[in-house]
Amino acid sequence: MIKAKKASPPARPAPSTTRSIPTASSAAASSRAPPLSSEPHIDALALGVRTGLPDDLLHLRDAFPRERWTEALPETAAFWLQMHGGFRAQQAHMADAAARWRSGALDPRGLHAALIPTLQAFLQHLDGHHRIESGHYFPQFRxxxxxxxxxxxxxxxDHDAIHADLDALYHSAVAFHQAVAAPSPDAPDHANRLADVLDRAAPGLIRHLDDEEDIVIPLMILKGGSAA
Incomplete structure (x- = not known):
């Protein structure tokens, strides 16, 4: 088992070159479109509300549905799906660690060893992936x-909403790490808070990954190299 006192605290997601990660005291405004509240149609599709995409956003997927995505995918599309698969696997691993903590199978140190290294990679890679998407790929797709x-x-x-979740995960994880490393008697309370934040963040992430694939993967397939 990795001793908590030797483990590093989670690294905060790198500041975005296109926007700041929202925090509890300061949320960066999107420069791409008006706030959600000014667009009722988009409001109904907010990440925490929607259960899928409407038909008018799925015309490319209808032309190239998921069951055909195994057919000679362009390299960029294959890599995109591989990255998303990695995020889903990390999320599932963290959910399993939280479940084992709640069941009593892990103590705080065991949860730290099982969760923090994966969370560290998750925070850094997901933030970087979104910055590349919003800063490089999405402008080309437009x-x-x-x-x-x-x-x-x-x-x-979605990226803005998810980055707010990443920030909450970061702060909860640092508090948990510090409590375990001390060690502090309130480490179990911090473990519970971190597990709760993971629970709240997971559905939005999975919804976003599915919906993003339905919008951009068919474009990459249908347009080939011009969409890479």
Whole structure:
């Protein structure tokens, strides 16, 4: 077992070159579109509300549905799906660690060893992935296929919401790490808080990954190298 006192605290997601990660005291405004509250249609599709995408955002997926995505995917599309698969696997691993903590199978040190290294990688890689998407790929996609503008706006807003979750995860994880490393008698309380934050963040992430794939993977397939 990795001793908590030798483990490093989670690294905070790197500051975005396109926007700041929202915090409890300061949320960065999106420069891409008006706030959600000014667009009722988008409001209904906010990440914490929607259960899928409406038909008008799925016309490319209808032209190239998921069951055909195994057919000679372009390299960028295959890599995109691989990255998303990694995020899903990390989320599942962290959920399992939290469940084992709640069942009594792990003590605080055991939870620290099982969770913190994965969370560290998750925070850094997901933030970097989103910055590349919003800063590089999405602007290209807007030029290649103007019909998916609304979908890309939605995905960018998802990124802002998810980054707020990443910030909450970071702060909860640091508090837990410090309590375990001390050691402090309130380590179990911090473990419970971290597990709760993980629970709240997971559904939005999975929803976003599924919906993003439905919007951008068919574009990459149908447009080939021009969408890479």
């Amino acid at each position: 030029l290649i296929e103007p019909r998916i503008q609304t979908g890309l706006d939605l995905l960018d807003r």
